[in-house]
Amino acid sequence: MFMPLTPQEKAQTDNCIRRLEMICEPCADNTNGFRILVDAEQTYVQKAIESISEQLQAKYNKEKIFILPTLQNYLKRSVERCDYEI
Numbered sequence: 031m032f033m034p035l036t037p038q039e040k041a042q043t044d045n046c047i048r049r050l051e052m053i054c055e056p057c058a059d060n061t062n063g064f065r066i067l068v069d070a071e072q073t074y075v076q077k078a079i080e081s082i083s084e085q086l087q088a089k090y091n092k093e094k095i096f097i098l099p100t101l102q103n104y105l106k107r108s109v110e111r112c113d114y115e116i
Contacts, residue, residue, distance in 0.1 A: 047082060054097060058090045069100040076102060080111075 035043065050068070057064045068086070070079035083099045091097055101112055 043078070043082075047085075050082065050086060054086055054090050057096060063094075064096055066097045067100055068097065070102070073102070073105065076105070 053066060057066060068079060068083040070076040080099060083097065087097045087099075099115060101108055101115065105111075
């Protein structure tokens, strides 16, 4: 069960997505082979970052793969996540 985001959390999430879009859009048009690794760094936001990363991958990874998630091997669910990503 998920708790709804507070207005502040919603604003922070929207800001995060906006910033990632600002990075992804120019890279999607670039032919230099840039790669973007999306890493949460903090376990309490890991699932949110994974979700945002998947949305960006679906939007931008069309002709080439350049948005990649990182795997947090210290988490118990890392094997399951690795299987999912493969």
